[in-house]
Each structure stands twice: as C-alpha cells, then as structure tokens.
Amino acid sequence: MTVDAPATGHAPAHADDPGDDVEAIPLRRPWRWIGALVVLALLAWFVMIIATNPNLDFGIVGEFLLDERIVSGAWLTILITVISMVVSTLLAIIIAAMRLSSNPVLSGVAWFYVWAFRGTPVLVQIVLWGYLGLLFDRISLGIPLTDVVFWSVDTNTLVTPFVAGLLALTLNQAAYSSEIVRAGMISVDEGQREAAYSLGMSPLYTFRRVLLPQAMRVIIPPMGNELISMLKNTSLLSVIAVLEIYTQASMIASTNLRQVEMLIVVSIWYLAMTSILSIPQYYLERRFGRGSTRNLPPTPFQRLRAAVNRRKPGPPPAPETTAVEVIGA
Numbered sequence: 001m002t003v004d005a006p007a008t009g010h011a012p013a014h015a016d017d018p019g020d021d022v023e024a025i026p027l028r029r030p031w032r033w034i035g036a037l038v039v040l041a042l043l044a045w046f047v048m049i050i051a052t053n054p055n056l057d058f059g060i061v062g063e064f065l066l067d068e069r070i071v072s073g074a075w076l077t078i079l080i081t082v083i084s085m086v087v088s089t090l091l092a093i094i095i096a097a098m099r100l101s102s103n104p105v106l107s108g109v110a111w112f113y114v115w116a117f118r119g120t121p122v123l124v125q126i127v128l129w130g131y132l133g134l135l136f137d138r139i140s141l142g143i144p145l146t147d148v149v150f151w152s153v154d155t156n157t158l159v160t161p162f163v164a165g166l167l168a169l170t171l172n173q174a175a176y177s178s179e180i181v182r183a184g185m186i187s188v189d190e191g192q193r194e195a196a197y198s199l200g201m202s203p204l205y206t207f208r209r210v211l212l213p214q215a216m217r218v219i220i221p222p223m224g225n226e227l228i229s230m231l232k233n234t235s236l237l238s239v240i241a242v243l244e245i246y247t248q249a250s251m252i253a254s255t256n257l258r259q260v261e262m263l264i265v266v267s268i269w270y271l272a273m274t275s276i277l278s279i280p281q282y283y284l285e286r287r288f289g290r291g292s293t294r295n296l297p298p299t300p301f302q303r304l305r306a307a308v309n310r311r312k313p314g315p316p317p318a319p320e321t322t323a324v325e326v327i328g329a
Contacts (some may be wrong), residue, residue, distance in 0.1 A: 060261040064252060065268065073248035074269050080162075081231045081277075084169040089223070091170070098205055099182050110178070110241060117175035123236050125172055129164040147283035165237040173230055180222045184215030216288040224281035228274055235266075245269055252324030 041141070050056065064070055098110035117125070133155040142149035159167070188211050196206040235246035246266055253262040 026059055055173060055260075056264075057258065057261055060256070060258050060270075061264050064249075064262065064265050067252070069248045069252065070245060070265060073243060073245035074273065076242075077231065077234045077244040080166060080234050080237070080242075081167065081227070083171060084166060085230055087166075087225055088170045088173035088177055091174035092181050093212070095174060095178035096181035096185060097204075100176065100185055114175045117172050122168065122172045122233060123239065126165060126168040126236055127239060129159065129168045130161060132159050132164065161237070161240045161242045165234075165242045169230060169233060169237075173211065173226065175227060177223065178224070179219060180219055181215070184219040185211055187218045188214045213288075217285070220281065220284050220288055224278070224285075227277055227281065230269065231273060231277060 055259075095110045095113060098106040099114075101107050101110075136155050138152050139154040139155050139158055140149050142151075185207075192210055192214065193206060196210045201210070234242075234244050237244055238247040238250060241247065249262040249266045253259045256262075283299075
C-alpha cells in the first residue's frame, strides 16, 4: 500500500494567498532608453552622412587598403614600434633605478635626461636626429684629445632616416617610461625593500627580484597606453622621409589627389594595429595582477565558452516523489 508523508500539523500554504506573496515592481528608467535611442539616432545620422557623401570615393579606399606599398609601410610601422618600445623600456628601467639611487651623480644625470627629453617636442627631436650630419661630418672612435682614430664613418651613412627615427622615438619614450617605472617602484611598500636588505640582498638584486615584479601591475597599464602612443607617433617620421604607413599614403595621395580617402585607409590600418597590440597588454595585466585579487576576471574566450555551455541542454531532472511506498509483509 501507499502511505502519504506525515503532515506537519500546519495548514498548507496556498500559492494564491495574498499575505504570503511580495509583488516586486521593477523601477522604471525611461530616460535610459531615451538616451540610448538618441545615441543610436546620432550614430545612424553620422554613418549616413559619411556613406552618402558624394566627395568620398570608397572604391579608392578598397583599392588601396591592401596595396603593396601600404602593407609594407604598415610592417615598417610595427617594426619601428616594437624596437623602440623594447629598447626604451630597458633604458627606462635603468634611468628609474638611477633616479631612485642614493648616489647624487646618478640621480642628477637621470633627472637631467628626463627633464631634457620631456621638455622638448618629439617632432623637434626627430628633426635634430635627422639633421645630425649637419653637426658632425663623421662619427669616429679613438683616444680623446689625440689624433689616434680606430674607426670612422660618414654620419649620413651611419645615421640613416630609419636609424634617426629609431633614436628619436626610443630616447624620447625612455624619458616618459622611466617615470612610469619609478612610480611603480614607489608604489611598492618600503617594508619589502627593508626585508630584502635584512636578508643580505644587494640593492641591484632587490630591485630586480623583489621590487620590479611587484611594481609591474602598476607599470603595465600606462605602458600599454605608451605603446599605442608610440604606434601613432611613428607617423611623425614622415618629416625625415621614413617610409612608414603614413608616408606611403601621403606619397600615393600626391599622385591620385585623394587625400581624404588615403587618410581613411591609414586610419583603418592604425585601428587594426592598435587592436592587435592591445591583446598582449591584456594578458600581461592578468599575469602580473594575479597576486592582487583572489579570482581573476574571465578572459573573452572563457566568457564565450561559458555562454556556449549555458546554451547546451543539461541532463533531465530526477523524478520527484511525494509519497513513501511501504511494502507490507
């Protein structure tokens, strides 16, 4: 036979009992939707104006978007950006260590370097390095104050426009990056340095193995911004005829007289390169931010995988039992 579950002695609660239900009324936010509609309308209006502008020939944009000269200029832009950022970051670490040094000579030289390169426009520095041959006919190595010369070369042969652009961007960026590195060093608790010294670590070893790894979580985000700025500052090298992407587009525009269309081509390429260079910055921030939070936020791929798994049907639920079967003897 079947015996129902024992009653608890209380009257069953009815789902339609008005005393047990709490009616939650969502807060209405009409201005949120009105603001969204206004933004979408303005965006659609802007796209329509650009798309229907008779002075723009999007066929030219499509024709030169993958042009061989544009692609080679884009590769040169990326090459200059990567070399300048890597070398300037290494220089920035050295300059920041000198600024934090107790040696007044090292600290003073580092301060003067930062003051000089941050106080003059990068465009002026690019032109000065490009015209270095006007100051020095030849670059020589030998014994100072004597006529002994071991090696000598023409300045314009050694310092080509490409080398001049690299020198200008690298040295200028090192001044800015050194302040970012120094800020990261200062953000580390002073007790970390004292504990390292108490264990017998040298100042250089303490800087390299204790302070710098902890400061990276503060350094990486602004350095990512500097990387994007470096990518765009390569366009300034057009003044010394470095054939990066903006120079290539300007040369093409001088022949087909389609300046605006070529600027759109360059803008599309800059947006694509910026998006690609933002990927390693994101993962570097996750790597060096592991000690700051217990649970790191999921990556875009992890979010996508979780969304796909949520849409998959789960196992069927187990059947519910409302009675207990008792088998009689």
